[in-house]
Amino acid sequence: HLFATLSSGGHLRSVSSSYIYYYYICVLSAFRSICGEDGVSLGEAVREQHGKDESVHRCRPPDVVVFPRCVEEVSALAKVCHKHRLPIIPFGTGTGLEGGVGAMKGGVCFSLRNMEQVLDLHPEDFDVTVEPGVTRKTLNAYLRDTGLWFPIDPGADASLCGMAATSASGTNAVRYGTMRENVINLEVVLADGSVVHTAGKGRRPRKTSAGYNLTNLFVGSEGTLGIITKTTLRLYGIPEAMVSAVCSFPSVQAAVDSTVQTLQAGVPIARIEFLDDVMIDACNRFSSLSYPVTPTLFLEFHGSEQSLEEQVKTAEDITQSNGGSDFQWARDTETRNRLWKARHDAWYAALALRPGCKAYSTDVCVPLSRLPQIIVETKEDLIENRLTGPIAGHVGDGNFHCLMVVDPNDPEEMHRVHLFTERLARRALAMDGTCTGEHGVGLGKRALLCEEMGPVGIQVMQSLKDALDPNNLMNPGKILQREEP
Amino acid sequence: HLFATLSSGGHLRSVSSSYIYYYYICVLSAFRSICGEDGVSLGEAVREQHGKDESVHRCRPPDVVVFPRCVEEVSALAKVCHKHRLPIIPFGTGTGLEGGVGAMKGGVCFSLRNMEQVLDLHPEDFDVTVEPGVTRKTLNAYLRDTGLWFPIDPGADASLCGMAATSASGTNAVRYGTMRENVINLEVVLADGSVVHTAGKGRRPRKTSAGYNLTNLFVGSEGTLGIITKTTLRLYGIPEAMVSAVCSFPSVQAAVDSTVQTLQAGVPIARIEFLDDVMIDACNRFSSLSYPVTPTLFLEFHGSEQSLEEQVKTAEDITQSNGGSDFQWARDTETRNRLWKARHDAWYAALALRPGCKAYSTDVCVPLSRLPQIIVETKEDLIENRLTGPIAGHVGDGNFHCLMVVDPNDPEEMHRVHLFTERLARRALAMDGTCTGEHGVGLGKRALLCEEMGPVGIQVMQSLKDALDPNNLMNPGKILQREEP
Numbered sequence: 012h013l014f015a016t017l018s019s020g021g022h023l024r025s026v027s028s029s030y031i032y033y034y035y036i037c038v039l040s041a042f043r044s045i046c047g048e049d050g051v052s053l054g055e056a057v058r059e060q061h062g063k064d065e066s067v068h069r070c071r072p073p074d075v076v077v078f079p080r081c082v083e084e085v086s087a088l089a090k091v092c093h094k095h096r097l098p099i100i101p102f103g104t105g106t107g108l109e110g111g112v113g114a115m116k117g118g119v120c121f122s123l124r125n126m127e128q129v130l131d132l133h134p135e136d137f138d139v140t141v142e143p144g145v146t147r148k149t150l151n152a153y154l155r156d157t158g159l160w161f162p163i164d165p166g167a168d169a170s171l172c173g174m175a176a177t178s179a180s181g182t183n184a185v186r187y188g189t190m191r192e193n194v195i196n197l198e199v200v201l202a203d204g205s206v207v208h209t210a211g212k213g214r215r216p217r218k219t220s221a222g223y224n225l226t227n228l229f230v231g232s233e234g235t236l237g238i239i240t241k242t243t244l245r246l247y248g249i250p251e252a253m254v255s256a257v258c259s260f261p262s263v264q265a266a267v268d269s270t271v272q273t274l275q276a277g278v279p280i281a282r283i284e285f286l287d288d289v290m291i292d293a294c295n296r297f298s299s300l301s302y303p304v305t306p307t308l309f310l311e312f313h314g315s316e317q318s319l320e321e322q323v324k325t326a327e328d329i330t331q332s333n334g335g336s337d338f339q340w341a342r343d344t345e346t347r348n349r350l351w352k353a354r355h356d357a358w359y360a361a362l363a364l365r366p367g368c369k370a371y372s373t374d375v376c377v378p379l380s381r382l383p384q385i386i387v388e389t390k391e392d393l394i395e396n397r398l399t400g401p402i403a404g405h406v407g408d409g410n411f412h413c414l415m416v417v418d419p420n421d422p423e424e425m426h427r428v429h430l431f432t433e434r435l436a437r438r439a440l441a442m443d444g445t446c447t448g449e450h451g452v453g454l455g456k457r458a459l460l461c462e463e464m465g466p467v468g469i470q471v472m473q474s475l476k477d478a479l480d481p482n483n484l485m486n487p488g489k490i491l492q493r494e495e496p
Numbered sequence: 497h498l499f500a501t502l503s504s505g506g507h508l509r510s511v512s513s514s515y516i517y518y519y520y521i522c523v524l525s526a527f528r529s530i531c532g533e534d535g536v537s538l539g540e541a542v543r544e545q546h547g548k549d550e551s552v553h554r555c556r557p558p559d560v561v562v563f564p565r566c567v568e569e570v571s572a573l574a575k576v577c578h579k580h581r582l583p584i585i586p587f588g589t590g591t592g593l594e595g596g597v598g599a600m601k602g603g604v605c606f607s608l609r610n611m612e613q614v615l616d617l618h619p620e621d622f623d624v625t626v627e628p629g630v631t632r633k634t635l636n637a638y639l640r641d642t643g644l645w646f647p648i649d650p651g652a653d654a655s656l657c658g659m660a661a662t663s664a665s666g667t668n669a670v671r672y673g674t675m676r677e678n679v680i681n682l683e684v685v686l687a688d689g690s691v692v693h694t695a696g697k698g699r700r701p702r703k704t705s706a707g708y709n710l711t712n713l714f715v716g717s718e719g720t721l722g723i724i725t726k727t728t729l730r731l732y733g734i735p736e737a738m739v740s741a742v743c744s745f746p747s748v749q750a751a752v753d754s755t756v757q758t759l760q761a762g763v764p765i766a767r768i769e770f771l772d773d774v775m776i777d778a779c780n781r782f783s784s785l786s787y788p789v790t791p792t793l794f795l796e797f798h799g800s801e802q803s804l805e806e807q808v809k810t811a812e813d814i815t816q817s818n819g820g821s822d823f824q825w826a827r828d829t830e831t832r833n834r835l836w837k838a839r840h841d842a843w844y845a846a847l848a849l850r851p852g853c854k855a856y857s858t859d860v861c862v863p864l865s866r867l868p869q870i871i872v873e874t875k876e877d878l879i880e881n882r883l884t885g886p887i888a889g890h891v892g893d894g895n896f897h898c899l900m901v902v903d904p905n906d907p908e909e910m911h912r913v914h915l916f917t918e919r920l921a922r923r924a925l926a927m928d929g930t931c932t933g934e935h936g937v938g939l940g941k942r943a944l945l946c947e948e949m950g951p952v953g954i955q956v957m958q959s960l961k962d963a964l965d966p967n968n969l970m971n972p973g974k975i976l977q978r979e980e981p
Binding site for chain 2: 133135136137138158177178180184188189191192201205206207208209210211212213214215216217218219220221222223224225227228230231232236247248250251271274275276277279314315317318321325374376377378379380408409410440443444445446447448449450451452456460463464465467468471472474475476477478479490491
């Protein structure tokens, strides 16, 4: 495979195959001399495993997987790839949802799992630096005794550097923001192997106006501009107390109105999650629960004991004025977890609706006021087109997911899902929204991105890509669909 | 002047002066046909006024000032400039502090004051779009009856698009973030006159993962990548109540420790401002106040009545455990304003220390834990070098300003100030900080930016600049010091 990629890669096109074989041997021995015999794998199982994520995208495995142990090795490996024009695909935990790790043009997968140190924890400055092998759960376990935590929670136990690369967020972005607001600095290996620190080496001021915001250029770049080898993150004090609540509503509108009014009232709500009737029904079946089968909000409040009481009271008054049921609420961790079980298991509950099927999640995000209309129209669309797509949403951000449960071996159904997701995305675009609130563009939304940004916006993005990666080696074929020369 | 700029601009270098005169007439008549006779000014007073900001940087005035009335006119004017390789300098309110509006290479100043509409207010979505002539005070007056406000407050009544261009923040960034966290979308005219919407035209989702974060590339680009002609901003509910407090401390360390502990306790403090003894003394003299002449914190709390009580109680306990005095506190607007008068008048109080002098503000930002050391060392440095530089700081962000009161006609003193500010910036860099927390790079910090970012970082910034503005027409000479070919 590596041999084939070398043959097809631009500068060796007219070279005879014995020369290419020579290069093939050179590349592999260079890789092995950098990260050891164990650090280079050509095995089919390993390649397969590194060629796919949790999406239904059919991806091509990489030609070879390398396992660098430090930034110097990443840089040295990248230099070899650069010299031989081999594509580079960074790999964290493979928990992405848009096919971001597929090796579209073959090439070398950089698995970063062996770089797993938590570095430079500064509790008094509320910051920490981590390597790409560190996941959010690992970090929070590490922080346990410091009174601090990193709240961004996309569901999966993803690599924090991967979360930076895909601009992840999740259930409590409404309170704590997304990765965009919580990354202070990045160490990135560029396509030519050089190493850049996006806010200057080792720097960690809480704010800066020092030149172009490189940090937020690389956050969300999905591996197409460089390999993130360190992320400096903002931490938060663990709240004194947390309270969870569940509330049922007569309509989508009533649930969304409650959300908007709660935010307007200045309640610093930590999570406010919407589940539609189909989703609640699925959760009830999957987890043996008995929530009313109507639009439902799951809420979580963080704060001091006293402020919590007030927050809950305000939110409860608002929900009741919108026809919501009494709060079912919970203070202690165990009861809170039981209460939220439905929300946490939503993905599996959706899958269980059709055993043997796979799930694909849509990801549109619209201004809050447009939520009721888009959700109602989308539910009608689902019914008309005989599709299973329970809805769960981070409703405080205007972001919701249809968890499409599909039979990947039924091309007709896959086609119907594809048309549905395009209609849904265009509905969001028509309502001033975006086709992706938090999953990224990857493979699946490249055409929609063009509609969303317009030709000048795409051209600007392409010119940035060309400036930083002129040979299109970094995760090629993701985000932008460049015509090859 | 325009004639001279045309002559020196690359592609006309070898052309005879009568041809250049022909171009000169063409350019002016094109400008006039785009924005009318009144929309083009060659007058010396107008040019002078548009060639300087509030800093002590000696700037060159532009050759001509144009006053476009809409984005179409900005685009058409930019196309003329692009064709004739004339530098473009965007101008908002001229309230910058780093010489950002100086016409280093002559060229055309785009004064955007005639574009002054508040567009597309969506109260239920907490967003609004404004043109560059709209200042933050104008916007907040416009919002008065909606229950919403835009909290970012750099002190000056600056243009909101200008605040986006310079990544401004100010006293309540500790609670509401900087412009980086509060701009949802920008309309930008690029160097070639094309128009880009950084998040897609008219889009305003609260979060997005749709491709590269163009919005935050232009926020803080100081006019060097394009002209911001519209900004979509995130709004906030006006807090139910506000409380202000003032507290004196025995030492800088005690004041900073109180700040860190207040943040650690999760108090959602809205403002926490530090004034050193010299600053307080200046304020006492200027405003006939009688605060103790010691390190002092000015605090402000936003929230519901009930939550305020708890916030104030927690903060007061913390300050007292660090040896702070009893809070002087105030609830109603009038008393709050009186209490904060010292902080609000700090700039003028500093200036009044040496009548006839000018002020230059430093702007370093370091991790919170390094604040006591850097402030103490900086105060020693000021005394050793016989310089007047009272200190005021957004201490919750680790950002502080020495308000250097200098005689601009005394070159020896100016030189001492220059050496001092360089030492201060390097002290911040050595403590993992930045040379500019919120004022930007402009003219004054270009060399320091190189030290802060390192060669690869600067190279990445330069390659982005080259990609979007290959002829170096957009506000040339700011942020980056490119060697001319």
